[in-house]
Amino acid sequence: MSHEKIVELMSKSDDFVSGQWLSQQLGCTRTAIWKHIQHLKSLGYEFEASSRKGYRLLSKPEKMDGSEIQRQLTTKTFGRNMKLLQSTTSTQQAAHEWYATGASEGSLIVAEEQTSGKGRMGRTWHSPPGKGIWMSMILQPRIGMHRMPQLTLLAAVALCRSLRKSTGLDLGIKWPNDLLLNEKKISGILLESAGEDERLTYIVAGIGINVNWHQDDFPKDLQEKSTSLRIATGKRFKREQLLARFLNEWEPLYDLFLHKGFEPIRLLWETYSVTLGKQIAMRTSSGIFKGKALKLDADGALIIETENGSVQSFYAGDIQQLRQ
Ligand code: BTN
Numbered sequence: 016m017s018h019e020k021i022v023e024l025m026s027k028s029d030d031f032v033s034g035q036w037l038s039q040q041l042g043c044t045r046t047a048i049w050k051h052i053q054h055l056k057s058l059g060y061e062f063e064a065s066s067r068k069g070y071r072l073l074s075k076p077e078k079m080d081g082s083e084i085q086r087q088l089t090t091k092t093f094g095r096n097m098k099l100l101q102s103t104t105s106t107q108q109a110a111h112e113w114y115a116t117g118a119s120e121g122s123l124i125v126a127e128e129q130t131s132g133k134g135r136m137g138r139t140w141h142s143p144p145g146k147g148i149w150m151s152m153i154l155q156p157r158i159g160m161h162r163m164p165q166l167t168l169l170a171a172v173a174l175c176r177s178l179r180k181s182t183g184l185d186l187g188i189k190w191p192n193d194l195l196l197n198e199k200k201i202s203g204i205l206l207e208s209a210g211e212d213e214r215l216t217y218i219v220a221g222i223g224i225n226v227n228w229h230q231d232d233f234p235k236d237l238q239e240k241s242t243s244l245r246i247a248t249g250k251r252f253k254r255e256q257l258l259a260r261f262l263n264e265w266e267p268l269y270d271l272f273l274h275k276g277f278e279p280i281r282l283l284w285e286t287y288s289v290t291l292g293k294q295i296a297m298r299t300s301s302g303i304f305k306g307k308a309l310k311l312d313a314d315g316a317l318i319i320e321t322e323n324g325s326v327q328s329f330y331a332g333d334i335q336q337l338r339q
Contacts, residue, residue: 017041018051022060025072033069056232059145076145077227078127079254087259092121093152093266094259100126102144105133106151107207110219113153120155121266125258132223135205136333140223141234146243148224148254155217156273160210163218164330165277165315167192167206170220172283173265174202178224181260182244182252187289190308190317190334194224195289198336199242201225222261226252281311290334295319299332308334 024040025032034045041048052062052070059076081099088094096118103109106124108131113122126149132140142149156166171192178194178201179186189195194202205221228243244252272280285291290308297304297319306321316328 017043017047018055018058021048021051022055022072022075025070029071031063031065031068031071036069057143059143061229076127077254078145079125079258081125083253083255084125084259087256087263089263090121090266093262093269094121094123096122098122098124100124102126102128102130104131105129105221106149107133107205107219107221110151110153110221111207111209114217114219118153120153122153123150123262124152125150133205133221134203134223140203140205141237142223143232146228146232147226148222148258150223150258151219151221153217154220154269156215156269158215158273159213160208160215161213161314162277163206163208163215164191165272165280166218166220167204168284168311168315169268169272169277169280170204170206170222170265172280172287173268174204174222174224174261175287176268176283177261177264178202178244178257180264181257182248184244184247186287188284188287189336190288190290191331196242196247200240201242201244201247224257226254226257277315278313281313281315284311290317290336294337295334296337297329297332297334299329304329305337 020041021037034048037048038045061073063071063073079099081097103126106126109124128144129142129149132142132149134140168191171188175186175188175194184196186194186196192204193200202224206218208215208218210216225241225243227245230246233241291310293308295308304321304327306319309318309320312318312328316330318326318328320326
């Protein structure tokens with residue numbers, strides 16, 4: 016394949032190689048070389064490009080090492096049963112299938128790349144190889160279905176705490192569970208559940224973390240809204256370490272939740288929130304509500320004082336911060 020040949024040719028040189036020389040070697044046009052380079056970038060290769068000198072290969076995509084993740088875990092069950100896939104449609108789908116064949120609480124699927132990553136509200140989640148952590152975990156808490164939103168908030172608290180510790184960044188949680196840095200999204204969480212009547216059978220908790228993206232790696236429509244740990248710090252992060260630390264943070268908080276209820280999690284969520292106290296527009300299936308975000312109630316609903324002075328609670332929705 017031509018793009019493999021390009022990597023082979025460029026790996027032999029630490030310096031720039033011209034587009035013209037590459038096109039001669041491969042017997043194709045310079046435009047075709049440019050297209051191959053764009054494709055390689057989408058696979059996680061990094062290049063420096065110069066209009067005069069051509070291209071220089073900076074790095075090849077880093078692969079995660081599953082044994083390195085296992086070595087750093089201090090958990091009892093979270094992540095102990097783990098699958099590390101090179102590519103999958105969505106780790107959510109892979110985890111549902113794994114559950115159907117017997118995987119249980121704490122089983123984790125991680126993928127280098129997702130070809131149809133899922134976001135909240137039917138959106139897609141871009142998940143190219145080597146740039147982030149794309150993972151889904153199976154949970155089987157013995158709780159009623161109505162407590163699902165609390166688990167979503169809990170995952171956000173655990174992720175926020177662990178990434179703050181790992182990176183020193185001042186990350187905050189936008190309701191219900193987006194992690195933001197300077198108003199840009201760095202991570203998203205999607206919980207999917209299955210159950211009968213009021214009883215939960217299992218949950219697949221999906222988490223996406225933008226780790227080693229450059230700003231121009233993001234698709235155009237996400238450039239303004241998204242960021243990564245690398246953009247924010249200028250440093251490349253070991254994904255194995257971030258992932259293990261997150262699971263090490265998440266499991267004790269999950270145990271705390273199962274034994275002591277939602278209150279300790281609620282308090283932590285409130286300390287990391289970048290939503291409370293702000294004027295927001297809440298979009299739900301029954302319309303848009305504008306008002307001030309006041310607090311989380313004891314069940315995990317967001318309490319809003321709407322423009323007409325009434326107080327309303329929301330368990331699900333999409334919010335946008337309004338200019339104060
Ligand atoms: C959001 O919209 O903010 C939620 C994004 C969740 C993305 C993660 S990546 C791993 C897991 N697999 C998916 O397909 N989605 C979640």
